[in-house]
Amino acid sequence: MLDYIIVGAGLSGITVAEELLCRGKTVQVYEDSSQSSSTVAGGIYNPVILKRFTLAWNAGEQLEISIPFYRKLEKKLGVQLIFELPVYRKFNSVEEQNNWFTAMDKPGLSRFLDSKLETSVNDCIPSRFSFGKVRSTGRVDTAVLLESYRKFLISIDSLVSESFVHSKLDIREDHVDYNGEKAKNIVFCEGFGIKDNPLFNFLPFHGNKGEYLIVKAKDLQLKEAVKSSVFILPQGNNIYKIGATYDNVDKTRDHTQKARETLLSQLKKMITCDFEVVGQVAGIRPATIDRKPVIGKHPLYSSVYCCNGFGSRGVLIAPVMAKQLVAYLEEQLPLDPETNINRFNKTT
Numbered sequence: 001m002l003d004y005i006i007v008g009a010g011l012s013g014i015t016v017a018e019e020l021l022c023r024g025k026t027v028q029v030y031e032d033s034s035q036s037s038s039t040v041a042g043g044i045y046n047p048v049i050l051k052r053f054t055l056a057w058n059a060g061e062q063l064e065i066s067i068p069f070y071r072k073l074e075k076k077l078g079v080q081l082i083f084e085l086p087v088y089r090k091f092n093s094v095e096e097q098n099n100w101f102t103a104m105d106k107p108g109l110s111r112f113l114d115s116k117l118e119t120s121v122n123d124c125i126p127s128r129f130s131f132g133k134v135r136s137t138g139r140v141d142t143a144v145l146l147e148s149y150r151k152f153l154i155s156i157d158s159l160v161s162e163s164f165v166h167s168k169l170d171i172r173e174d175h176v177d178y179n180g181e182k183a184k185n186i187v188f189c190e191g192f193g194i195k196d197n198p199l200f201n202f203l204p205f206h207g208n209k210g211e212y213l214i215v216k217a218k219d220l221q222l223k224e225a226v227k228s229s230v231f232i233l234p235q236g237n238n239i240y241k242i243g244a245t246y247d248n249v250d251k252t253r254d255h256t257q258k259a260r261e262t263l264l265s266q267l268k269k270m271i272t273c274d275f276e277v278v279g280q281v282a283g284i285r286p287a288t289i290d291r292k293p294v295i296g297k298h299p300l301y302s303s304v305y306c307c308n309g310f311g312s313r314g315v316l317i318a319p320v321m322a323k324q325l326v327a328y329l330e331e332q333l334p335l336d337p338e339t340n341i342n343r344f345n346k347t348t
């Protein structure tokens with residue numbers, strides 16, 4: 001009998017798999033490429049919400065756990081995953097500058113906001129009101145992470161590249177049966193695909209579609225990420241991701257003309273050099289109604305679990321949630337009430 005079936009090999013599925021494998025557990029992971037959030041993500045980790053200059057939820061703790069987690073995976077997989085990437089916020093008014101300095105006095109924020117403003121970051125990104133630098137930022141190459149972790153799972157015969165069909169799951173008292181395979185437990189890590197999971201579709205996921213434009217801009221020569229109305233994220237070789245958009249209504253997977261036009265108009269206001277659009281990507285962020293992750297046990301079945309709800313911050317959140325869920329599964333340690341799925345049970 002397997003120890004665990006895991007459904008989904010995005011950030012959630014691979015962090016859960018890794019935590020379990022490190023404890024000597026056996027896993028079988030199903031992945032069908034029906035969702036793309038982790039693949040298209042900018043991969044930025046940044047402890048500060050740059051719209052309001054507030055600390056992102058539990059960001060300090062998440063940095064301490066998640067960055068060493070990715071460093072360890074770099075060694076295991078033999079690939080570079082973490083890239084140093086300074087993040088600058090372009091100010092659009094004196095008021096925004098003042099808000100930055102006010103934020104510096106808030107508990108937990110001062111260590112992440114640089115007090116010295118930069119008058120210029122790049123010749124092609126003019127600003128009348130300077131730039132503020134966020135500390136402890138960077139980028140995880142999520143596409144490389146997913147590709148290399150999935151290869152690793154194949155090498156240990158633990159990846160099944162097909163759709164998990166929920167109607168074929170037979171839930172028994174102390175294990176589950178799927179396609180002739182028995183497992184002690186099953187963990188669903190399906191991102192926004194959870195909406196099609198009859199066991200968990202009672203959860204209040206609204207999902208939030210995000211799109212990036214991919215542009216080539218030879219003269220930009222930007223090494224930092226810069227945020228104004230949109231982020232400009234350097235990818236190397238004169239390629240930049242521009243975005244992302246936030247759309248609570250459209251839940252389709254395709255990229256749209258509307259997002260393209262919005263992002264183009266924002267980019268044109270931000271940079272003065274020429275650029276060429278070379279691509280566009282889209283994904284649905286698995287966002288919950290209270291903007292917190294959802295992890296834990298199904299209200300009725302003791303072998304059925306989920307790890308989801310990372311919204312727009314999966315890079316920092318996923319390793320922490322996977323660690324907590326696996327400690328709960330394997331050591332019966334309590335879950336944090338803020339993220340425990342049981343906060344929604346009363347609505348079922």
Ligand SMILES: Cc1cc2nc3c(=O)[nH]c(=O)nc-3n(C[C@H](O)[C@H](O)[C@H](O)COP(=O)(O)OP(=O)(O)OC[C@H]3O[C@@H](n4cnc5c(N)ncnc54)[C@H](O)[C@@H]3O)c2cc1C
Pocket residue numbers: 007008009010011012013030031032033034035036037038039040041042043044045162163164165189190191192193194209210211212244245282283284285286307308309310311312313314315316
């Ligand atoms: C445009 C965009 C930009 C983003 N930028 C950032 C960023 O810069 N920093 C950051 O921290 N976060 C970012 N995010 C958010 C981040 O991508 C998510 O929080 C995270 O990827 C969610 O991971 P997940 O594994 O829960 O979901 P997903 O990535 O959606 O993974 C779920 C996986 O399950 C698989 N699956 C689902 N159903 C089934 C089934 N029935 N059978 C088999 N497989 C199944 C899917 O194919 C998918 O691979 C961004 C998101 C978007 C859309």
